[in-house]
Amino acid sequence: MSLLDFFRLSKPKTAEIAKERLQILVAHQRVERNRPSYLPQLQQELLEVVRKYVNVDQEAISVKFEQDDNQETLELNIVLPEFQSETEEVKDEQVNI
Amino acid sequence: MSLLDFFRLSKPKTAEIAKERLQILVAHQRVERNRPSYLPQLQQELLEVVRKYVNVDQEAISVKFEQDDNQETLELNIVLPEFQSETEEVKDEQVNI
Numbered sequence: 710m711s712l713l714d715f716f717r718l719s720k721p722k723t724a725e726i727a728k729e730r731l732q733i734l735v736a737h738q739r740v741e742r743n744r745p746s747y748l749p750q751l752q753q754e755l756l757e758v759v760r761k762y763v764n765v766d767q768e769a770i771s772v773k774f775e776q777d778d779n780q781e782t783l784e785l786n787i788v789l790p791e792f793q794s795e796t797e798e799v800k801d802e803q804v805n806i
Numbered sequence: 807m808s809l810l811d812f813f814r815l816s817k818p819k820t821a822e823i824a825k826e827r828l829q830i831l832v833a834h835q836r837v838e839r840n841r842p843s844y845l846p847q848l849q850q851e852l853l854e855v856v857r858k859y860v861n862v863d864q865e866a867i868s869v870k871f872e873q874d875d876n877q878e879t880l881e882l883n884i885v886l887p888e889f890q891s892e893t894e895e896v897k898d899e900q901v902n903i
Contacts, residue, residue, distance in 0.1 A: 729838075734831040741826075747859045754855045761851070762844045791837070 729789035731759065737781045748774065748783045755785065763789050826886035828856065834878045845871065845880045852882065860886050 733755060737748060752772060759765065765787055773784040830852060834845060849869060856862065862884055870881040 728835075730833075730835040732831075732833040732835075734829075736827075736829040738825075738827040738829075751855065751859060754858070755852065758848065758851045758855060762848060 729791065731763070731785075731787040731789055733759070733783075733785040733787075735783040739779055739781065742778065746776070746781055748781050752783055752785065759785075759787065763787075765789065828860065828882075828884040828886055830856070830880075830882040830884075832880040836876055836878065839875065843873070843878055845878050849880055849882065856884065860884075862886065 735748060735751065735755070737746075752774070756770065769788045769790075771786045773782075775782050832845060832848065832852070834843075849871070853867065866885045866887075868883045870879075872879050
């Protein structure tokens, strides 16, 4: 089973479908354990990139970071604002100009 | 089972352990299907961010993009250069200075 299959199997339940979600997972399989991890800093930059595309608040983002001997994983779960509210924001900006 | 569990279960086989790998997965659960997808462009920006941390060639990156009615998934698999060769590069730079 590939990871893409896993995403397919883990579709939201009906009650959750109303919200758009963006999920980002980063897994780093490490050979050299003594090097400092760059995943926490990478996480910040990933969020900056995501914010270029969607307007997300800090509280809409949940982060998990785990590490064991040879693997580190970073999981970002982001609840996206609804489409309607985004269009309203665009309208507001046009009025301000 | 969480996605982090899946990463734990899908550890590399012994023969593959010698290589460092970075895997990035992005899943977008969409409510509004008519909006254009930003994942292909996001993919480019994610790779630019990763390249700040690790020196990866284009051929070391494999990309899968899949979409169905309410979900899009992007999977980036990156084989990282070995630690030793990176340190050698740093030494070379120091000699040049």
